[in-house]
Amino acid sequence: MIFALALLAATAVIAGGLAIFGRSPAAEIAPQLPTARAQAPHASKTNENLVISVVGQVRSPGLVTVPSGSRVADALRAAGGANPGVDLTALNLARKLTDGEQVAVGVPAAQAAPAGSAAAASKIDLNSATAEQLDSLPGVGEVTARRITDWRTQHGGFSSVEQLRDVDGIGESKFQKLREQVTVG
Helix, strand or coil, rough: CCCHHHHHHHHHHHHHHHHHHCCCCCCCCCCCCCCCCCCCCCCCHHHEEEEEEECCCCCCCEEEECCCCEEEEHHHHHCCECCCCCCCCCCCCCEECCCEEEEEEEECCCCCCCCCCHHHHHCCEEECCHHHHHHHCCCHHHHHHHHHEEEEHCCCCCCCCHHHHHHCCCCHHHHHHCCCCCCCC
């Protein structure tokens, strides 16, 4: 009987242990995690406006604001369109614009001046220049400009650019700087 009791107690302990420790743990439910999503480009970048300078032969030259992705034709339209008779073939109206650029409408491209014409036009005439004009030359200040006009008055004018060497305060190095910028008319 003791033996039966011990056997019964052992069976109860084993059954209880199996009941408590023998079963599989309950499945855990995973917590909700944030989901990853593709980042769209920043909204302000796609809605950004462009500021374009439209100059030349348009009805309202100046700064215009157009949406991002606009083309030259859009900027031209925002400036009121081209003046009547303006040739637009030099413009690529389909080109996309970038912020801060300038669109020149009906403005001829810079052309090279014939040799000597621009250089001669920009030279200062030693016989007719004012002291202020002479003062604008490199290395010529107020005192040297006055000496040039005084020399011109005393000698009846310059007959050649080389006579500039005879003016007090103009040495060889200053003469070399000046010779291409002055003329005698």
